Each structure stands twice: as structure tokens, then as C-alpha cells.
Amino acid sequence: MAYENETSTQVNEETKVFEEPSSEEHVLAGFWMRLWAYLIDLLVVTSLNGIVLTPALAFTDLSEWGWGIYTLGGLLTAVISFGYFTVMTKVYRQTIGKMIIGVKVLSEKKELTWRDVIIREVFGRYIHQSIFITNILYLIVAFHPLKKGLHDYFADTFVVLEPRKKHAVKTENI
Template sequence: MPLSPLTGEQRYAGFWMRFWAYIVDLIVVFSLTGLIVKPFTMIDSFREATLWLWSVSGLLGGVIFFAYFLFMTKWRGQTLGKMIFGLRVIRKDGERLSWSDTLIREVVGRFIHRLLFLFFLYAVVAFTPRKQGLHDMFADTLVIHE
């Protein structure tokens, strides 16, 4: 069942609103990472521990980053940053976000941007009619003003 009917009157969230919401989310994620990972880095063996090419603390930070966006978006359709700015992620058809929608949008989309250092592709939001980023297009989602 759709959460709300999608009409042509939806106000799509533009680049700058999404950018500032993302900055708030980064503050939250870095704070969580500091609270969770920092105590372990005081242990010498943990600080020096590596898994292939990555440090264990770096991997934990990445897990926290992706988990925050994944679970907040699936649970509420919005992260804390989006809540503050009155934004919400919805499916194009108005149905509730599924796990696959959320995984594609939040993990695959962000991984591609981060792995390939293609942060500039987030600017696509400014030039598409529905203000969609590539990760939104992959997942058939929209970010709207509530």
C-alpha cells in the first residue's frame, strides 16, 4: 500500500538541502565512530591490527558509516540530517522502501561514489528534473520535502 499518493506537486529536495543534510549526517557518523572505535584504538594491538590492506578501526568506521545510512533510511525513510531538514526518501511508486531499494541506494550507490572517488557525481542532483542522484536512479527513489 502506498504511503502517500505521488502527485506532480511533490517538492523534490535539491542539491543544497541534501548537501546540508549530508553534512549533519557526517557529523553524526563521525561522532558515533569516535564513541565506538576510539576506545579500542587505545589498545596497541588493536591500533596496529590490519585486515589485508585496511586497519580494523578503518573497517569498523566504514561499517558504521554504511550501517547508519542503511538502517536509518530503511527504518524511517530518512537519516537524522534529513529529519532536521524535513526531507524523506521514497520510492517512485509511493510504496514503502524495501530492503533491496535501500541496499541499492545506500550501499551500492555510496560505495560506487566513494570507491571510485566520484563524489562530483552527487552534483547530478542539481541537473535532473526530479533532483535524483545516480544512487536514486539505480534504486528508483526520490528525495522529497515532507
């Protein structure tokens, strides 16, 4: 009897060693994995904004500067948020939430370029977050066979599970 999990491609019958996929094979990260990573990232971004902006806005009158409905505090919050997602994705191919959950962003091309990351993380997130109802567009990931959201299509990216460590189980225990 062969046992398999999401990341296994071969199973050794004697010791039940789950092999990692080869470097060319990737298991796509689904909606729930990506959602949990995003929720963790929201905690990180909220914390960063609190650490950086609360002292700056408390001791200055920057929060009162604005143009209509837009304030300098709101602009700085957006810069920190988009900056976090953009820089982390370009440098590590992951945000902290993705690192914890074990997923990463790959490009359909060889390399993840700054252009790809800016399109995905800035323009894609802006479209999703500009109006509350557009957040529902994230559900495309749940129902699409390639687990891609609109922002993935715009930037030619996809999100995959990181290879898991091998686990050996003795046959007599099963």
C-alpha cells in the same frame, strides 16, 4: 495577488493560508537541501565512530590488524557509516540530517524495501566515495530535472521535502 511557496498547491486569498500538497503530490528536494543534510549526517557518523571506535582501538591493538592498506579500524568505520545510513533510511526513511533539514527518501514503488535501501545507501555511496573524484557525481542531482542522483536511479528512489505546517497571514498586514 496569490502567494505560493515550494510546498503550496492552493492559496486562500482572504487569509493567505498555504495548503499542504495532497498525499500523492511531493516536492522534490534539491541539491542544496540534500547537501546540508549529508553534511549534518557526516557530523553524526564521525561522532558515532569516535564514541564507539576510539575506546575500542585505544585499549586494544585492533588498529594494527590489517591486510595491505586495509585496517580493521577502517573496516569498522565503514560498517558504522554504511550501517547508519542504511538502518536510518529503512526504518525512518530519513537520517538525522534529513530529519533536521526536512527531507525524506521515498520509493518509486509502494514500499521502501531493504533491497532498495542497501542498493542506494551501500552500493550507491560506495560508488560516490570509492575515489575522491567520484564525489562530483553528486552534482547530477543539481542539474537533473527530477533531482535524482545515480544512487537514486539504482534503487528507484527519490528524495522529497516533508510537508510543511500551514501558516496563516492576515491580508491587511501585507
